[in-house]
Amino acid sequence: MLKKITTLASVVLLSAVTACGSGGGGGGTGSSGDTITMGFAQVGAESGWRTANTKSIQDEAKAAGIDLKFSDAQQKQENQIKAIRSYIQQKVSVIAFSPVVETGWDTVLLEAKRANIPVILTDRSIDSDDTSLYKTFLGSDFVEEGRRAGDWLVSNASGPTSVVELQGTTGAAPAIDRKKGFEEKIAAKPDIKVVASQTGDFTRSGGKQVMEAMLKSQPKIDVVYAHNDDMGLGAIEAIKAAGKVPGKDIKIITVDAVKDGMQALANGEINFIVECNPLLGKQLMDLAKKVVKGEEVPARVVTEEGTFTQEQAKAALPQRQY
Amino acid sequence: MKNRLLWPLLALAALLLLNLAVTPSFFALRMQDGHLYGGLVDVLKNGAPTLLIALGMTLVIATRGIDLSVGAVAAIAGAVTCVHIGASGDAGTAFAGMALALVLCAVLGLWNGLLVAGLGIQPIIATLVLMTAGRGVAMLVTEGQIVTVNNTAYRQVGAGFVVLPISILISLLVLGLVAFATRRTALGVLIEAVGVNPEASRLAGVRSRTIIWTVYVFAAVCAGIAGLMISSNVSAADANNAGLWIEMDAILAVVIGGTSLAGGRYSLTGTLLGALIIQTLTTTVYTIGVAPEVTLVFKAVVVIAVCLVQAPKARAALSFRKVAVSS
Numbered sequence: 001m002l003k004k005i006t007t008l009a010s011v012v013l014l015s016a017v018t019a020c021g022s023g024g025g026g027g028g029t030g031s032s033g034d035t036i037t038m039g040f041a042q043v044g045a046e047s048g049w050r051t052a053n054t055k056s057i058q059d060e061a062k063a064a065g066i067d068l069k070f071s072d073a074q075q076k077q078e079n080q081i082k083a084i085r086s087y088i089q090q091k092v093s094v095i096a097f098s099p100v101v102e103t104g105w106d107t108v109l110l111e112a113k114r115a116n117i118p119v120i121l122t123d124r125s126i127d128s129d130d131t132s133l134y135k136t137f138l139g140s141d142f143v144e145e146g147r148r149a150g151d152w153l154v155s156n157a158s159g160p161t162s163v164v165e166l167q168g169t170t171g172a173a174p175a176i177d178r179k180k181g182f183e184e185k186i187a188a189k190p191d192i193k194v195v196a197s198q199t200g201d202f203t204r205s206g207g208k209q210v211m212e213a214m215l216k217s218q219p220k221i222d223v224v225y226a227h228n229d230d231m232g233l234g235a236i237e238a239i240k241a242a243g244k245v246p247g248k249d250i251k252i253i254t255v256d257a258v259k260d261g262m263q264a265l266a267n268g269e270i271n272f273i274v275e276c277n278p279l280l281g282k283q284l285m286d287l288a289k290k291v292v293k294g295e296e297v298p299a300r301v302v303t304e305e306g307t308f309t310q311e312q313a314k315a316a317l318p319q320r321q322y
Numbered sequence: 323m324k325n326r327l328l329w330p331l332l333a334l335a336a337l338l339l340l341n342l343a344v345t346p347s348f349f350a351l352r353m354q355d356g357h358l359y360g361g362l363v364d365v366l367k368n369g370a371p372t373l374l375i376a377l378g379m380t381l382v383i384a385t386r387g388i389d390l391s392v393g394a395v396a397a398i399a400g401a402v403t404c405v406h407i408g409a410s411g412d413a414g415t416a417f418a419g420m421a422l423a424l425v426l427c428a429v430l431g432l433w434n435g436l437l438v439a440g441l442g443i444q445p446i447i448a449t450l451v452l453m454t455a456g457r458g459v460a461m462l463v464t465e466g467q468i469v470t471v472n473n474t475a476y477r478q479v480g481a482g483f484v485v486l487p488i489s490i491l492i493s494l495l496v497l498g499l500v501a502f503a504t505r506r507t508a509l510g511v512l513i514e515a516v517g518v519n520p521e522a523s524r525l526a527g528v529r530s531r532t533i534i535w536t537v538y539v540f541a542a543v544c545a546g547i548a549g550l551m552i553s554s555n556v557s558a559a560d561a562n563n564a565g566l567w568i569e570m571d572a573i574l575a576v577v578i579g580g581t582s583l584a585g586g587r588y589s590l591t592g593t594l595l596g597a598l599i600i601q602t603l604t605t606t607v608y609t610i611g612v613a614p615e616v617t618l619v620f621k622a623v624v625v626i627a628v629c630l631v632q633a634p635k636a637r638a639a640l641s642f643r644k645v646a647v648s649s
Contacts, residue, residue: 045562051466074457074562170614198607199614203563204468204556209368213608216361217345230468234556237481243354260470260558 036292037067039087041097043124044075046202047230048258052322053098053123053278060281066288075169077101081108088115094288096120098139101171102127109133118291122284124173131299135291138283138301140276142174146181148274148307149225149253154189156251156272161222164214165197166207166235168227174276175199178227178255195221200231207234215242226254229261229273236269247271257308259320265313273313275305278322326580326632330595333578333628337602344610357483361609367555369601370489371396371548373594375568376575377493377500378541380593383576385534386517386585387438387445392545392572394456395430396565399423399546400553401463404471413475420479424546430456431542435535453569460561469559480554489551496544501590513537517585571600578628599628 038061045051054070061068069092073079077100087095088111095117099105105126112119113133123139153163163186168175179197186192196214200206207226214221215238224239226232232254236246244250246269254261257275264270280303290297308316341348341361351360375392382389406419430452437448482488504510515523516530524530548568553559577583578599579592603624606612612620630636 045461045466046560048468051468054466167614170617196611197614198611199617201563203560204558205552205560205563208556209364209604210608212364212368213361213605216347216350216364217609217611233558237556241354241481242359260468 035065035067036094036288037069037090037092038288039069039071039084039090039092039095041071041073041080041083041087041095043080043098043100044072046075047228047256048260048322049228049230049256049276049278052258053280055322056279056281057122057284058281060285063282064285064289066285073100075100077104081105084108084112088112088117091115092117093292094118094120096122096284096288098123099126099173100124101169102173102176103171106130106133120284120287120291122280123278136287136297136299136301138280138287138303140303140305142177142276143181143184145174145255145274145276145305146178146183147185148181149178149255149272150182150185152272152274152307153192153223153225153253154185157189157192157223159191161192162195162218162220163192163223163225164211164218164221165194166200166210166224166226166231167197168199168202168231170199172202174255175227182225194225200226200234202228202230204230204234204237207231208238209234211235211238212241215239221250223251223253226252229254229256229258229264229270232270233260233264236264259317259322262308262313262317262320265308265310266317268310271310273308275307277303277305327589327592327595329631329637330578330580330592330599330628333624333631334595334599334602337599337606337624341602341606341609348609357485357487361605363487365598365601365605366490367487368605369597370487370493371551371565372568372571372575372600373490373493373597374496374544374548374551375541375565376572376579376593376597377497377590378537378544379569379572380576380579380581380588380590381500381504381513381537382445382541383573383581383583384513384517384585384588385537386520387534387537388449388573388583389434389538389541389545390446390449390569391430391434391452391456392541392548393565393568394453394460395427395542395545396549396552396568397460397559397561398430398456398463399427399549400559400564401460401469401561402426403476403550404469404553404559405463407471407473407476409472411473413473416473416476420476420550423550424543427542427546427549428539431539432535434542435538438538439531439534457561460559460564464559464561466561468561471557471559473557476554477557478554480551481557489555492547492551496547497590497594504590514586514588517588572597574625575600578625578632580632 042054071083080100106128119134121134121137125137196218198210200210224235232252239246239250251271253272255274255276257273265273287297348361351358402423403419407415434449437443438445478488480489512528515528516533520530552564575596576593578596579589581588603621607617
């Protein structure tokens with residue numbers, strides 16, 4: 001009896017685990033003939049930006065005739081490493097992934113290299129001395145995004161300005177770089193000071209909770225700089241609850257430009273958004289084809305992106321896909 | 323029993339004092355648009371979901387079980403409600419969505435109960451199934467997107483106020499009901515009996531299975547309501563992050579409150595204190611500005627300290643001292 005139950009439990013558990021592992025994978029059967037098989041290890045679905053990114057990759061893979069094996073790491077590096085290992089075992093033609101954090105990838109990427117499977121990094125980079133571990137890095141320049149946010153503040157701030165910063169996930173490349181680029185630019189104006197900086201984990205509830213606490217602990221807040229729209233949207237809620245007007249009493253700068261963020265920008269609740277384009281699926285598939293053929297590709301490919309003010313958001317909003 | 327709650331109470335007081343020392347205005351309360359506004363109110367509001375889930379967890383743990391699926395169930399509740407509400411601003415739609423979500427949560431609780439009480443699977447494994455699969459279900463419901471809603475009635479659950487945050491009022495109401503149902507009737511004793519020895523209590527005529535089944539359904543419904551609070555607080559359903567790791571916070575709250583994971587005797591007041599300590603800890607990190615890189619270490623040190631002073635050996639040593647002094 002007991003044995004039966006144990007078997008049953010393990011079967012249920014196993015099917016649950018595999019069901020999650022292959023979610024949205026399209027059910028391909030390994031590489032056969034000329035079809036390119038791509039193993040993609042996504043970070044998760046932590047924000048609207050990420051889901052737009054996922055959709056772009058899935059749609060463009062279909063359009064390009066690439067067999068995509070997709071996995072969601074739920075923001076955990078160990079899950080991503082497991083996914084990459086399983087792609088190596090399945091002998092896919094190319095592996096692409098957005099690293100959850102910057103460090104700790106050398107071992108698993110070395111395994112891919114030994115198996116002769118080229119690796120493309122998307123959206124986020126890794127911190128490693130060995131650049132032969134991956135073919136190319138396709139994605140936004142996060143430092144530049146931070147600089148653009150800083151530029152806007154420098155040219156729009158007058159007098160002493162207290163800034164609070166809502167950082168992304170601690171250790172993640174966009175959090176580190178957006179902080180760096182921003183600090184670089186505001187250093188030019190000693191009047192602008194970052195008085196508090198905390199992580200809101202790129203989520204709305206994180207942004208709201210951190211902002212609630214900061215509104216109580218900081219005597220004066222003029223500007224919120226949020227590393228993504230979702231945290232900025234959470235901060236808006238907290239500012240409203242404190243009886244202040246977001247966009248006027250406290251100015252808000254965010255990065256990403258997802259639909260909800262753009263809507264808030266058009267409504268005047270956010271003041272400036274630096275775009276971070278998630279629709280890199282097409283560029284990724286083109287690169288994958290070249291890499292599999294053995295053609296040379298540049299080591300760094302930057303996605304195209306801009307910035308939005310409130311007026312520009314009103315104009316751009318109707319055509320926004322994500 | 324009183325003595326057992328002393329340490330969690332002291333820990334909570336110490337954390338609050340630390341906040342007061344760093345931010346003198348931490349205890350300041352004022353009325354803002356007809357509701358109380360201040361650091362303590364934030365602790366209550368943000369701690370409400372953890373408290374609610376920890377209440378359900380307390381009863382489950384008292385039966386010698388554990389429920390790891392509560393975070394996933396919370397995510398499902400938020401997802402179902404927000405998808406049902408969609409673009410509607412109508413209060414009726416919001417209530418229908420919430421009712422639908424809670425019924426679904428009760429069904430998920432029945433599933434957990436079936437695995438544990440019906441099939442006799444180890445609780446940690448049985449609920450792990452739903453912990454893993456549940457988030458997938460929530461993702462399926464929201465199609466992987468963050469679903470934003472704009473519904474005034476729904477907002478009230480997590481972000482609304484009747485002087486105090488509505489969310490903490492709901493949690494305290496549930497706490498009161500549970501206290502009444504388990505301490506004023508025989509239910510509490512029966513739950514403890516099942517936790518101490520399920521086989522003996524069954525032979526003594528206690529319907530162990532029904533009781534175990536009931537606590538899992540109750541835990542799932544609590545998780546569902548908590549999920550509504552979390553999602554309503556930001557007017558959005560985030561299948562991936564809503565209630566992430568909240569099962570660990572809830573278990574920790576129960577343990578800090580002095581309930582043993584081995585089952586049997588439990589303390590609801592202890593759980594209340596435990597949940598408040600955990601939320602105060604999080605708020606403290608933000609208020610005093612602990613650097614994000616050391617946040618986890620800071621939390622770990624506090625939790626370890628609280629657990630250490632509660633350890634039987636430590637308490638024995640402390641009470642021995644007291645005796646020695648008094649004699």
